[in-house]
Amino acid sequence: VNFPVTAGSIVVPYGHVIGNEKWRGSEVAQRLQGKVRLIFEGGLGLVDFHLSNRTCILFISEADLVAGDEFKRRLVRFRKASSLRGIVIVEKTQISDQYYLGVQKFVVLELGMVLLPVANQGEASQLIIQLVREQSRDHGANPFLRKQRAQLAEPAVLQAVQQIPGVGKTKALLLLQRFGSIHRLCNVSINELEEVVGQTVAQQIYTFFLTLMC
Structure with missing residues (x-):
């Protein structure tokens, strides 16, 4: 399958995931195999996984968090250079938990991106599969309904809003319907x-x- 590069982005068919070559053989890649159509490419740069609809995943591992601020520079470069919609998945473990609040503030408030915590690569793969399936379902829907669902019920955004204390799925939907974005x-x-x-x-x-802002 040929995936043309246009305006710095890869065109990804629905149901497919394009993975950065560095993830070949990883746990997250192994768990994606058979659930989605995963193809590896070597020229993805800052992006770890490309999904359809101009969505991409940037994965911040436990090791990235412990190592310092290099991951922040990577996210800033992505935000400035790309018009793609980036979702940041962070590996939140007992070791990296102390860094999470700072990362949350940086990603959500300073960069305006969606942040989703996972316990390990297995959870990360489940989240990616969920996003791919949701996009595939929306692809054949009425364009107006698809736009409305993308705004109000996109799994990644909903999960991010539900991280706020006191907010469940129903309140998250109401908040997104009223205010539109995190x-x-x-x-x-x-x-x-x-x-x-x-x-x-x-x-x-x-x-x-x-x-978060203090």
Whole structure:
């Protein structure tokens, strides 16, 4: 299969994942095999896995977090150079947990990207499979409904919003319907939040983002 490179991005058919050559033989690659159509390419640069619909995965491992700030420079380079939609998957373990809050603040608030924690590469592969299947289901849907679902019920965004204390799936959907994105959500007033989720949860959300920004 030929995947042309246009404007610095790879065109990926639905149901496929293009993996960076460095992941060949890894646990995450082995678990993806047979579940999605995985093909390796050597020229992906900063990106670990390319999905369809201009979505890509940047994986930050436990070792990356412990080693220092190089992963931050990589994310900044990606954000500045690419128009692709990047989802950051972070390996959150007992060892790397101490770094997670700082990474969350950097990725979500400073870069405006979606951040999803996983315990290991096995969980990372499950998340990638879920994203691929969701995109494939949406591909054949009515364009208006597809756009609406992408905004309101995209698994990666929903999971990210549900990381906020007091917010379950229903409240996450309501918040995304009202404010549209995580980046917008972290900048709204407590009064605006109260209109959607009530006083108690609004205070929890407001405090959560205030803590990240301090």
